[in-house]
Amino acid sequence: MSAQIHGVLPFDKEKRKQIKFSDDALQTIENIKKRYPEGKQKSALIPVLHIAQAENDGWLSPEVMDYVAELLNISPIEVFEVASFYTMFNLKPVGKCVLEVCRTSSCWLNGANEIVAYIEKKLGIKEGETTPDGMFTLKTVECLGSCGTAPMMQCGASYHENLTFEKIDAIIEKYRKENKRRNYTDLDWENTK
Amino acid sequence: MGRKLLLDKIHIPGIQSYEVYRQNGGYTAVEKALKNYSPDQIVEEVKKSGLRGRGGAGFPTGMKWSFLAKPPGVPRYLLCNADESEPGTFKDRYLMEHIPHLLIEGMIISSYALGANTSYIYIRGEYFYVSRILEKAIAEAYQHGWLGKNILGTDYSLDLYVQVGAGAYICGEETALIESLEGKRGNPRIKPPFPAVAGLWGCPTVVNNVETISAVVPIINIGGEEYAKIGIGKSTGTKLISASGHINKPGVYEIELGLPVEEFIYSDEYCGGIRNGKKLKAVVAGGSSVPILPAELILKTAKGEPRLMSYESLADGGFQTGTMLGSGGFIVMDEDTSVVENLYTFTRFYHHESCGQCSPCREGTGWMEKILKKFIDGTATMSDVDLLWDIQSKIDGRTICPLGDAASWPVASAIRHFRHEFEEAVRNKGIKKVNYYNKRWGLVEV
Ligand SMILES: Cc1cc2nc3c(=O)[nH]c(=O)nc-3n(C[C@H](O)[C@H](O)[C@H](O)COP(=O)(O)O)c2cc1C
Ligand code: SF4
Ligand code: FES
Numbered sequence: 001m002s003a004q005i006h007g008v009l010p011f012d013k014e015k016r017k018q019i020k021f022s023d024d025a026l027q028t029i030e031n032i033k034k035r036y037p038e039g040k041q042k043s044a045l046i047p048v049l050h051i052a053q054a055e056n057d058g059w060l061s062p063e064v065m066d067y068v069a070e071l072l073n074i075s076p077i078e079v080f081e082v083a084s085f086y087t088m089f090n091l092k093p094v095g096k097c098v099l100e101v102c103r104t105s106s107c108w109l110n111g112a113n114e115i116v117a118y119i120e121k122k123l124g125i126k127e128g129e130t131t132p133d134g135m136f137t138l139k140t141v142e143c144l145g146s147c148g149t150a151p152m153m154q155c156g157a158s159y160h161e162n163l164t165f166e167k168i169d170a171i172i173e174k175y176r177k178e179n180k181r182r183n184y185t186d187l188d189w190e191n192t193k
Numbered sequence: 194m195g196r197k198l199l200l201d202k203i204h205i206p207g208i209q210s211y212e213v214y215r216q217n218g219g220y221t222a223v224e225k226a227l228k229n230y231s232p233d234q235i236v237e238e239v240k241k242s243g244l245r246g247r248g249g250a251g252f253p254t255g256m257k258w259s260f261l262a263k264p265p266g267v268p269r270y271l272l273c274n275a276d277e278s279e280p281g282t283f284k285d286r287y288l289m290e291h292i293p294h295l296l297i298e299g300m301i302i303s304s305y306a307l308g309a310n311t312s313y314i315y316i317r318g319e320y321f322y323v324s325r326i327l328e329k330a331i332a333e334a335y336q337h338g339w340l341g342k343n344i345l346g347t348d349y350s351l352d353l354y355v356q357v358g359a360g361a362y363i364c365g366e367e368t369a370l371i372e373s374l375e376g377k378r379g380n381p382r383i384k385p386p387f388p389a390v391a392g393l394w395g396c397p398t399v400v401n402n403v404e405t406i407s408a409v410v411p412i413i414n415i416g417g418e419e420y421a422k423i424g425i426g427k428s429t430g431t432k433l434i435s436a437s438g439h440i441n442k443p444g445v446y447e448i449e450l451g452l453p454v455e456e457f458i459y460s461d462e463y464c465g466g467i468r469n470g471k472k473l474k475a476v477v478a479g480g481s482s483v484p485i486l487p488a489e490l491i492l493k494t495a496k497g498e499p500r501l502m503s504y505e506s507l508a509d510g511g512f513q514t515g516t517m518l519g520s521g522g523f524i525v526m527d528e529d530t531s532v533v534e535n536l537y538t539f540t541r542f543y544h545h546e547s548c549g550q551c552s553p554c555r556e557g558t559g560w561m562e563k564i565l566k567k568f569i570d571g572t573a574t575m576s577d578v579d580l581l582w583d584i585q586s587k588i589d590g591r592t593i594c595p596l597g598d599a600a601s602w603p604v605a606s607a608i609r610h611f612r613h614e615f616e617e618a619v620r621n622k623g624i625k626k627v628n629y630y631n632k633r634w635g636l637v638e639v
Contacts, residue, residue, distance in 0.1 A: 035313075035354045035356075037268075037311075037394070040375070040394055042375065042376035042377075043356075043374060043375055043376045044376065045376035046318075046356070046357065046358060046359050046373065046376065047356065047357055049359065050318070050321075050357065050359065072376075074376075078376075078377075081377070081378055082376065082377060082378060085361065085378040085379065085548075086318070086358070086359035086360050086361050086379075087359070087360035087361065088318045088319070088359040088360035089359055089360075103538065104280045104481075104538050104539070104542050105280050105281060105438075105477070105481060105524055105535055105538045105539060106280065106281055106437040106438055106524055108534075108535070108538045108629065109437075109438050109439060109524070109526065109530065109535070109629055110438075110629055110630075110632075110633040111628075111629040111630030111631075111632070111633045111634075112629075113629070113630075114628060114629065114630030114631075115630065141360075142278075142280070142362070142541075142542045142545055142546065143278060143279075143280035143281070143282075143481075143542065144319050145277050145278070145282065145283040145285075145286045145317070145319070145320065146283060146286075147280065147281050147282070147283050147435065147437035147443075147522070147524070148283055148435060148436060148437045148443035148444050148445065149443070150437060150443075150633075151630070151633070154319060157321050157322045158322070159322070164634060184318065184319075184321045185321065187325065189321075189322040189325075191322070
């Protein structure tokens, strides 16, 4: 089973055996499966991968994808096909807080490049990299539907809009202090307008 | 002041909640629809209203609904397209975040009209927090009997679910959206068959934009005929415009179609003019996909008539001198902006978002991105302008889905109207650096 995804990252049978989602997550997954007609449970894949990513330190390991395949009774390659298509799924480990700065037109017109450069300097990393302490990953992304409040970035479920360097300082300081992982699925989003 | 049909209640404190929404006339359109109209009569009402799809293509909604196949014993589906990823567009997010029950009300009426008993709102994954707001509103609607079995004691039942995506512009294309909802990669399907015949799980399906479905609520409230009186010609009703870029007042505005572009840009009721007292250089009027126009052509048509915010007026002159209303993503650029560098951000976007099924789109967008980068880095030559033109012309019309066209039109229009800027970039070996952050916050004399 799952030979197809072994080639991407080393597949660890021991790790696979240890994977178990929280009861809360498993219950949510069962509820999601009920949204579709009998036999169409594959439709749950994307919502379930979001939960899986949150349960697995922010990324989808081959072992987790294999586990998801079993939960939905589909083949591992079907999971990998989808996980590798969508940009919100990380196939490699990421920091606890992934700062995703939009740099498309309206954000670029309002200083996205300068924002990226500021964060790079502040955190001492380049776009795509993670700080050595595993706290922050910096990513650039395409339009997030916040063009009227540009420049902006997303972190987990939260939208940070009308960004200034001072705002970034405050956000980074707060995140550092709280030292917790931020997921898209979090219920405690705190947008800064 | 233009008439407001979608945002008229948005500033009422607490309108996000069921109680306040209901106290302010919410869900009366559902009552009216389910008690006084048959499903076909609602389709007729929407036809009379002249409502056109607000997702970008502007296809008449009533007509689209009447194409839905109705084989006996086969379920039909209504899918709301809340993928909203066209750069420059943020109106759907605004509606769903601030007045979520409006969309839910629209979904109930539209699902009833189409005979759908299960409907989904497909929302882009980045809007996760908005999906929570919608889910809460849906739970409230169930609680008060607007969703579920035998709504208002009729024999009509409806279940409504929110489905989140995971970051892919292409899933806004309706067949890619369906694939994604089936738990697959967002690869658009070859048409025919159209979703109206074989869509979600092979069943007849209608896909409509958030704003389109929301507009059904006022149409039922005031009547199709009354709705059609608003606007101009075949551009009936109101439209949400997402205004961004170098303007004093970016934001979402509801306009009556037919408003002069000049008034939209310069009046204090809307964009409030160009920031820092700068001059207008160019506008992308309907989201990243539509042709960019220089100031003189966005304010007036080639014939010298005032340009209006309507499907027809914006398209006046075809691609030679006109553009499109598209999704209503209105991006404004001042005189210091490099059209070439802006185009680079668009082209990088399309390259990133191409699903990769068609070679012209997959390869062509990548080539164009690379060539545009050369203009910025100062390594482009004069022949690169013609090469860009050549590549875009070979993508347009040669792909499975319209993303290919959408990637080529911005390139074609930038070269058509701003060829001199490409040539300057070659001569000057690059593009003048502008600190847009300082401009944004007025930090230096600009
Ligand atoms: C690449 C691409 C992206 C699209 N993105 C969206 C989108 O984010 N939202 C949307 O409503 N329509 C989008 N559309 C248009 C849809 O395919 C479809 O026409 C629309 O949802 C129909 O709804 P309407 O008739 O209410 O406008 C997109 C089309 C293409 C080709
Ligand atoms: S045009 Fe581009 S996005 Fe559309 S199907 Fe072809 S490759 Fe995919
Ligand atoms: S361009 Fe950055 S949010 Fe739209």
